[in-house]
Amino acid sequence: xxxxxxxxxxIEAHDITKIHAGLSDPExxxxxxxxxxxxxxxxxxxxxxxxxxxxxTGIWWGIYDKKTKEFCGAGGFNGLDRTHKKAEIGLxxxxxxxxxxxxxxVMPLLFEYGFxxxxxxxxxGFVVSENxxxxxxxxxxxxxxxGTMRECEIKNGEKINVDFYSILKSEWKNxxxxxxxxY
Numbered sequence: 001x002x003x004x005x006x007x008x009x010x011i012e013a014h015d016i017t018k019i020h021a022g023l024s025d026p027e028x029x030x031x032x033x034x035x036x037x038x039x040x041x042x043x044x045x046x047x048x049x050x051x052x053x054x055x056x057t058g059i060w061w062g063i064y065d066k067k068t069k070e071f072c073g074a075g076g077f078n079g080l081d082r083t084h085k086k087a088e089i090g091l092x093x094x095x096x097x098x099x100x101x102x103x104x105x106v107m108p109l110l111f112e113y114g115f116x117x118x119x120x121x122x123x124x125g126f127v128v129s130e131n132x133x134x135x136x137x138x139x140x141x142x143x144x145x146x147g148t149m150r151e152c153e154i155k156n157g158e159k160i161n162v163d164f165y166s167i168l169k170s171e172w173k174n175x176x177x178x179x180x181x182x183y
Contacts, residue, residue, distance in 0.1 A: 001061070001109045006102065008061035008109055011049045011074060015062055016042055018071045022094050031128040032092070033155070052078055058087060063106055072097040075110055077118065085121035087114060107141045115169045122166055128153075129161035138165045142175050 001008040011019065020042040022028050029035040036042040052058035060076030075091035089110060093102055114120045125143055127134045139145070143165035151159040 001113060002066070003105055003109050005066050005105050006072070006109070007064045007066050008075070008106070009064060010053075011046075011060050011062050011076075013046055013050070015071075016046050018062060019045055019074065021071075022073060022092055025095065027095060028092055031131040031134065033153075052076075052080075056080065056082075060090075063091075063093070063102065072102055075106055077110070077114060077123075079124075080118065082119075085119060086124060087118065087120055087122075088124050088126060089114070090125075103137050104141055111167070111172050115172055121169045125165040127163050127165065128155075129163050135163060135165075141167075142171065143167050144171075 016039065020036060020039050023032075023034055023036045023042060023045060024038075026035065034045060036045060049060050052060065057080045058076060058078035060074055060078070062074050063072045064070065065072055071094070073091065073093035075089070077087040077089055079086075079088040081087065089107075091103065091106065091110075111123065114123050125138050127138065129135075129148060135145075144167065146164050146166055149162045149164065152162050153160050
């Protein structure tokens with residue numbers, strides 16, 4: 001997928017060093033369920049990306065700057081439920097790309113794919129309640145806060161709350177079009 005500023009390329013096995021660069025950084029994975037200290041351990045994540053596609057439960061892409069061709073991070077869908085036409089969206093960026101507005105440029109590409117190619121009606125986002133930056137970013141791109149699941153997960157022995165957000169196809173149609181140059 002290609003937008004005005006970014007290219008999304010499906011993640012493949014040879015992308016392991018790029019994925020490891022992000023998912024081995026404690027600042028990037030602070031609120032995630034995954035962290036891989038070694039390149040060898042990152043193979044587990046690569047297998048997960050591969051199984052999503054093989055099982056039809058999602059797809060993830062590497063995010064690249066269109067001009068410089070630099071790898072910026074990754075984003076995609078998992079938890080794809082074709083019966084209920086919904087999926088969970090996720091995205092992470094390397095630290096040097098934080099605060100550059102990439103989310104607002106890449107998410108519309110993901111929305112387009114999810115709502116048109118996957119036939120979704122609903123895209124969901126789950127965020128650890130303490131992750132205020134991510135929650136603000138989701139609200140900026142028109143996700144609606146739906147509630148908090150209290151103490152629904154345990155990370156590092158601590159009970160954590162998770163907020164959940166969504167955007168519906170009907171809302172997306174009214175907000176995003178290829179012509180509006182958000183891409």
